[in-house]
Amino acid sequence: MTTVRRTRRWRGVVAVVLLALAVGVVAKRPSLLLVAATGIAFAAYPAVTTPPELDVSVERRLDVDSPAVDDTVTVTTTLRNEGTEMLTDLRVVDGVPAMLSVVDGSPRVATALRPGKEATIEYAVRAERGVHRFEPTTVVGRDISGGTEVETTAATKTVIECSARIPAVPLRKLTRNRTGQLVTDRGGSGLEFHRIKAYERGDPVGRIDWRRFARSRELTTVEFREERLAEVVLCVDTRAIAYRARSPNDPHAVASAVDAAERIAESLFASGHRVGLATIGRGSCWLPAGSGPDHEDQLRARLSTHPSFSMSPPPPSETVDDEDADLDRQLSVLRERLGTVQLFLLTPLCDDGATRAARTFEAAGCAVTVVSPDVTTDATAGARLARIGRRNRLRALRSAGIPTVDWRPDDRLGTALATVERWGP
Amino acid sequence: MIDAERRQSRAADASLFRRRPARTSGAIAVVLAAVAIALVADDPGQRRILAVALVGVTGFIAGGTLWRRDRSAGVTVVAVAVAIIGTLVLVSALGLGLTRPPRYVERIELLPGLAGLWLLAAGLVPLRLGSERVLVDAGTGLVFLTVLAGGVIQSSPPRTLLLAGVVTIVAWDIAENAVSLGGQLGVAAGTVRAEAIHAVGTGVVGAATVGLVLFINGLNVDGVPFAGLIAMLVAGVALTLFYNR
Numbered sequence: 001m002t003t004v005r006r007t008r009r010w011r012g013v014v015a016v017v018l019l020a021l022a023v024g025v026v027a028k029r030p031s032l033l034l035v036a037a038t039g040i041a042f043a044a045y046p047a048v049t050t051p052p053e054l055d056v057s058v059e060r061r062l063d064v065d066s067p068a069v070d071d072t073v074t075v076t077t078t079l080r081n082e083g084t085e086m087l088t089d090l091r092v093v094d095g096v097p098a099m100l101s102v103v104d105g106s107p108r109v110a111t112a113l114r115p116g117k118e119a120t121i122e123y124a125v126r127a128e129r130g131v132h133r134f135e136p137t138t139v140v141g142r143d144i145s146g147g148t149e150v151e152t153t154a155a156t157k158t159v160i161e162c163s164a165r166i167p168a169v170p171l172r173k174l175t176r177n178r179t180g181q182l183v184t185d186r187g188g189s190g191l192e193f194h195r196i197k198a199y200e201r202g203d204p205v206g207r208i209d210w211r212r213f214a215r216s217r218e219l220t221t222v223e224f225r226e227e228r229l230a231e232v233v234l235c236v237d238t239r240a241i242a243y244r245a246r247s248p249n250d251p252h253a254v255a256s257a258v259d260a261a262e263r264i265a266e267s268l269f270a271s272g273h274r275v276g277l278a279t280i281g282r283g284s285c286w287l288p289a290g291s292g293p294d295h296e297d298q299l300r301a302r303l304s305t306h307p308s309f310s311m312s313p314p315p316p317s318e319t320v321d322d323e324d325a326d327l328d329r330q331l332s333v334l335r336e337r338l339g340t341v342q343l344f345l346l347t348p349l350c351d352d353g354a355t356r357a358a359r360t361f362e363a364a365g366c367a368v369t370v371v372s373p374d375v376t377t378d379a380t381a382g383a384r385l386a387r388i389g390r391r392n393r394l395r396a397l398r399s400a401g402i403p404t405v406d407w408r409p410d411d412r413l414g415t416a417l418a419t420v421e422r423w424g425p
Numbered sequence: 426m427i428d429a430e431r432r433q434s435r436a437a438d439a440s441l442f443r444r445r446p447a448r449t450s451g452a453i454a455v456v457l458a459a460v461a462i463a464l465v466a467d468d469p470g471q472r473r474i475l476a477v478a479l480v481g482v483t484g485f486i487a488g489g490t491l492w493r494r495d496r497s498a499g500v501t502v503v504a505v506a507v508a509i510i511g512t513l514v515l516v517s518a519l520g521l522g523l524t525r526p527p528r529y530v531e532r533i534e535l536l537p538g539l540a541g542l543w544l545l546a547a548g549l550v551p552l553r554l555g556s557e558r559v560l561v562d563a564g565t566g567l568v569f570l571t572v573l574a575g576g577v578i579q580s581s582p583p584r585t586l587l588l589a590g591v592v593t594i595v596a597w598d599i600a601e602n603a604v605s606l607g608g609q610l611g612v613a614a615g616t617v618r619a620e621a622i623h624a625v626g627t628g629v630v631g632a633a634t635v636g637l638v639l640f641i642n643g644l645n646v647d648g649v650p651f652a653g654l655i656a657m658l659v660a661g662v663a664l665t666l667f668y669n670r
Binding site: 021024027028030031034035091 | 566615627630634638655666
């Protein structure tokens, strides 16, 4: 997407010209009229320059692709002018992933590039847990007078993966009738012993306990815990209120939630479960649960590029007047779509809307698990109040029988999820 | 606790995005503004006063830059002290400018320029984030007033006056570009190449304009009445405004 803007920076020169003209006339000084004449040349300057044709390609190299936590990763981004004209004023901001902070150098540069020439930006980021995709590089070109500004993006796929694997995702019991890895309480075929029951006509011959039959002439069938496939939908809270962060330099809760969603999906896909995607908040991203490489790619693409998961909060112009009513409308639409699936609701629990969403889904028959990145602090009185409010919401959800994961984004997500497994669904 | 430490280490990161006008362009702009004043105020007494003012502005810039870079208590005290001393030196230069030159018109001529120099420096330090453009515009505007005053009292030949006017506009352009670059890319980004190309571009346009205007002037198109010249210029302004709409 390319946008062209007039900066109108030379507009003030006209005032200068008129001033010189006026003073020259009043004082009858021809030399001042000459000064005014030079001013006119500058006022016309932006009109005679043409806006630059931005054709820039980006190539990015990392010194380590999968670093350990808190390691420094050096990023080298090379820009190349693929066009045929010289770019006299090229301003570039590399798309550093929202969760990573730059520790050395700057991901920004301004330079001039002749056709075919290259410029490099080198900087270092500190690795945080998770899979971090680079966003498209923003390229702004100005003509030499600065009168016109052209903005576009150049993308290249780069990923930093930092010990992101989650060993296991705690799933609840509600499942579909397909064979999979989720161990259920239902008897049938499987690996783990469940119970022995009296033989019924139609039980498989191979599962009859022949030793017992030999001992007591009693026909019994051994049952194993059935292993089923779960259908999971990951629902991310992307309402404006969720764009909260502990400090301006920390990633906000939506960034953490999207990161967590990606890792949970990864782990679930690895176990063969079917995973879908939904949002509450701006826009509505809906991807029904599915599996297979194509579906996995689609889900990943949605997480990184769909406007619902934008890393910048919605502008004030987009805010809805009645947020509660809007949320209710979204919830009723989602409830229809979801049916009875396992639902992971990823929300910072900044307001009661989030708890209402969790309860609505649970009441509609979904098995809800709330994963909540903690972005509260105890820096100020207001922040402490918000922290208490969030803690109360967590408690309310737990007492309503909804498992919750209280996750500080600095800690391991896998460990946080494991606490729920112990705590029991 | 770990969080607090983490946040502190992040705050200390040298490369956090800091919105400051680009340094190189800023320095060039201040120097050019001083050159424009020096071109108009060519009396040795005025030049001495300008030199004193430049010392003051340099002190102000040094203190201000230090204050922007490091906000720890000790450094702040030193930086603010240096900036205030620099400003006081400039104020004393203003006082000299108001009392020393023998002719009344020469006193009036220098004052706006010196004040403008300080405002320009304040915009580029910057003294207040968000007001960079206003300060830069006001500063170069005052310098331009000095040029106009020079024209009115006819202290310097038309050629010098023309040059001073163009140098002022170029100084404004470079300062505005510094603010724009700093706003989009921050102070940590490498911007020198783009700054240099932009400055050279504007400089060439300025030089060409001066050359052209002097050439036309030199043709000595006699018989063009003063009113005709004015009408021509007004037509030029109207044309540019219409074209740029």
